[in-house]
Amino acid sequence: MVTGHVFIATSLDGFIARENGDIDWLLKHDQAGEDHGYDDFIGDIDVIVMGRGTYEAVRSMGQWFYTRPVLVLSAQLAQQEVPSELKGKVRFLDKSPGKAMAMLASEGARRAYVDGGRIIQSFLELDMISDMVITRVPILLGSGRPLFGADPRDVALAHKGTRSFPSGLVQSHYEVVK
Amino acid sequence: MVTGHVFIATSLDGFIARENGDIDWLLKHDQAGEDHGYDDFIGDIDVIVMGRGTYEAVRSMGQWFYTRPVLVLSAQLAQQEVPSELKGKVRFLDKSPGKAMAMLASEGARRAYVDGGRIIQSFLELDMISDMVITRVPILLGSGRPLFGADPRDVALAHKGTRSFPSGLVQSHYEVVK
Numbered sequence: 034m035v036t037g038h039v040f041i042a043t044s045l046d047g048f049i050a051r052e053n054g055d056i057d058w059l060l061k062h063d064q065a066g067e068d069h070g071y072d073d074f075i076g077d078i079d080v081i082v083m084g085r086g087t088y089e090a091v092r093s094m095g096q097w098f099y100t101r102p103v104l105v106l107s108a109q110l111a112q113q114e115v116p117s118e119l120k121g122k123v124r125f126l127d128k129s130p131g132k133a134m135a136m137l138a139s140e141g142a143r144r145a146y147v148d149g150g151r152i153i154q155s156f157l158e159l160d161m162i163s164d165m166v167i168t169r170v171p172i173l174l175g176s177g178r179p180l181f182g183a184d185p186r187d188v189a190l191a192h193k194g195t196r197s198f199p200s201g202l203v204q205s206h207y208e209v210v211k
Numbered sequence: 212m213v214t215g216h217v218f219i220a221t222s223l224d225g226f227i228a229r230e231n232g233d234i235d236w237l238l239k240h241d242q243a244g245e246d247h248g249y250d251d252f253i254g255d256i257d258v259i260v261m262g263r264g265t266y267e268a269v270r271s272m273g274q275w276f277y278t279r280p281v282l283v284l285s286a287q288l289a290q291q292e293v294p295s296e297l298k299g300k301v302r303f304l305d306k307s308p309g310k311a312m313a314m315l316a317s318e319g320a321r322r323a324y325v326d327g328g329r330i331i332q333s334f335l336e337l338d339m340i341s342d343m344v345i346t347r348v349p350i351l352l353g354s355g356r357p358l359f360g361a362d363p364r365d366v367a368l369a370h371k372g373t374r375s376f377p378s379g380l381v382q383s384h385y386e387v388v389k
Contacts (some may be wrong), residue, residue: 045368046359047225171370171385175362181224184353187236190223192349192379201370205381207349
């Protein structure tokens, strides 16, 4: 079985990007010398799962910074070839989250990093997220792409710890209570 | 001059109440014996400013727990008498936030507790909030009444400190950067 894990930053009002995808406000707070734990987190991850929105946003940055195999769940992209420079690093797949995770399990993966707002929402609704590390940036954006969506159920969380940084970032770790 | 101060709890996805006003999820996490700092906060407050929604929600709880004079900004309520049991504790006023704060200043108030989602949003948009203490409850509600609204500007914040509690509540203090 593969477990889903979230590691993401949001504005204090819960947005992961502006409406146009811009994360300038986040990069501005990403001070040199502060270790927010991403390397430790990714060190224990076998595979990264994302949707088309996140894939295209990362592609538009011009640099592919993921150091783990990436699976992009997208019916639209699954009809295309993976760009040659990403061959062996990225796969496009037209499968539901459940079937994708079953496929990853059959390949031997244990821990999947689930990245991007809409796919995190889908995985949460399907009870496929084990825990979340959420880093709050001290800014209100007023609008943008929200981290969380309109899940009709309550999702209970267990707080595992919080730390803050000189930059003003506050990072909390929550387990999803099953 | 009167400064505006926020002290409020939200779900991890940013709601201060369910759509119907229910705060059962909050009360469930309000464990006996945990001091979340409300008494210290209110000890330095001269007056409480709220809108009709918050006033009516508190009234419906059947117990008036505010220990400071309350000003309710509402054109609708300002046409009514204050209920006899709240005379001397509550005033209804049909004024803008700016004029209400000027009136409070002329009465000698220095620090106002601004309570309730929509009025906090109005005061933030008008640059009339100095700082906010926001307590995160470890639950996702999926929908409800949001703390923050669609302010068209970025609002920069300075993180002053964060503490967490055995109940899982995480409380952060932010100053609004002018």
